[in-house]
Amino acid sequence: MHPAATRPWYREPWPWFLIALPLIAVLASVYTIYLASRTPDSLVTDHYYKKGLAVGGDIQRERHAEALRLSGQMSIAAGRIELHLNQKIAQDTLHLMLRHPLSQQKDVQIDLHRNASGDYSAFSPPLEAVRYRVHLETADWRLAGVWVPGKVLTLEPGV
Numbered sequence: 001m002h003p004a005a006t007r008p009w010y011r012e013p014w015p016w017f018l019i020a021l022p023l024i025a026v027l028a029s030v031y032t033i034y035l036a037s038r039t040p041d042s043l044v045t046d047h048y049y050k051k052g053l054a055v056g057g058d059i060q061r062e063r064h065a066e067a068l069r070l071s072g073q074m075s076i077a078a079g080r081i082e083l084h085l086n087q088k089i090a091q092d093t094l095h096l097m098l099r100h101p102l103s104q105q106k107d108v109q110i111d112l113h114r115n116a117s118g119d120y121s122a123f124s125p126p127l128e129a130v131r132y133r134v135h136l137e138t139a140d141w142r143l144a145g146v147w148v149p150g151k152v153l154t155l156e157p158g159v
Contacts, residue, residue, distance in 0.1 A: 136155050
């Protein structure tokens, strides 16, 4: 009779599986450290007190938009932004801010101008396919919403 041939440990799958688990964790943490060092945290501000006071002004503008019963439908397609408000307003130009979810450097600010039909439009720079926080505002009121690429956005006060 011949004894069963034993294979060396490095030819067995289980030791490699057990070695791979901590190795993957080490590689993932090295990559996380790399990402953290390359992208500064844009959420930290030196003027937190001023920003906190500005929140009160934003709330007042949203309440004013609620009192006016103002809302709008916005679409972004083929490099063009189209906005239709539910009622006519006096301003010929509206300020639109598209806030990127991850990077403040990728935020976009655009002025929308009234066209002949009474709606507002502007050309749009190329946008990433991410969910942008959208703020449409004047000095008196403010509307907000979340834009998902390829869909029509409803802008409302206090979103």
